[in-house]
Amino acid sequence: MIGSVLVGSNAQIVDVILNLHSAGYRVLDTTWGKGNFWMPHQERWQVVGLDIEGRPGILARASYEALPFKDRVFDAVICDPPFLGSGGKNGLMVGKYGINTSMKALFISLQRGDGEFYRVLKPRGILLFKCMDTVEGRRHVWTHIIAPSLFRSFRLRDLFIRPNGVTAIAWNWANQTHAKAMHTYFMVFGRRKQRPGPALAAPLMTLL
Numbered sequence: 001m002i003g004s005v006l007v008g009s010n011a012q013i014v015d016v017i018l019n020l021h022s023a024g025y026r027v028l029d030t031t032w033g034k035g036n037f038w039m040p041h042q043e044r045w046q047v048v049g050l051d052i053e054g055r056p057g058i059l060a061r062a063s064y065e066a067l068p069f070k071d072r073v074f075d076a077v078i079c080d081p082p083f084l085g086s087g088g089k090n091g092l093m094v095g096k097y098g099i100n101t102s103m104k105a106l107f108i109s110l111q112r113g114d115g116e117f118y119r120v121l122k123p124r125g126i127l128l129f130k131c132m133d134t135v136e137g138r139r140h141v142w143t144h145i146i147a148p149s150l151f152r153s154f155r156l157r158d159l160f161i162r163p164n165g166v167t168a169i170a171w172n173w174a175n176q177t178h179a180k181a182m183h184t185y186f187m188v189f190g191r192r193k194q195r196p197g198p199a200l201a202a203p204l205m206t207l208l
């Protein structure tokens with residue numbers, strides 16, 4: 001039985017989710033980074049890697065907003081974008097995983113990606129989106145709640161939580177305003193039969 005809380009490496013979790021939801025083996029990882037979603041020497045998935053930066057292991061350097069692939073070729077598309085705002089410019093994670101200028105900019109970019117993910121996926125294809133909620137300017141940004149409105153060409157099919165760690169309650173929390181996110185989400189979206197028209201578009205600003 002596969003539960004909604006998955007403990008293990010990202011590669012193990014991606015493997016479990018693809019086994020459960022993907023109808024085939026052809027996978028496009030659009031935000032390759034270090035390729036940590038793939039166990040070394042795994043042969044089960046035929047993975048094509050893409051990243052906007054020149055990362056080792058990728059097939060193409062491109063943005064998921066303009067994918068250099070034909071229509072309907074992949075069974076699964078993966079998107080794991082950077083969730084650090086520009087505030088973390090000098091951090092270790094930034095060199096490894098990139099930054100976005102703001103969460104709003106990231107959401108607009110993902111909305112642009114929506115049509116491309118739809119186009120390169122086969123009719124029964126899935127989009128696997130990894131995200132976490134963040135705090136920006138002392139406001140909670142509920143990315144996992146906003147995500148279904150960004151991917152209009154998809155329907156949310158499943159959601160998994162990966163705990164990142166456990167923190168003991170600290171007693172020096174006087175300046176803390178929100179719970180610190182200690183988990184990430186893996187969201188599985190199924191491709192709709194048809195892309196919805198503009199009338200169904202959720203106004204992004206009402207969600208921010």
Ligand SMILES: C[S@@+](CC[C@H](N)C(=O)[O-])C[C@H]1O[C@@H](n2cnc3c(N)ncnc32)[C@H](O)[C@@H]1O
Pocket residue numbers: 030031032033034035036037050051052053055062063064065080081082083096097098109
């Ligand atoms: C959180 S990291 C991905 C980590 C990756 N899953 C791994 O296993 O190492 C985000 C990656 O997305 C890339 N990226 C950011 N914007 C992108 C875009 N528009 N298209 C493609 N890749 C993008 C960054 O260069 C970075 O490598």
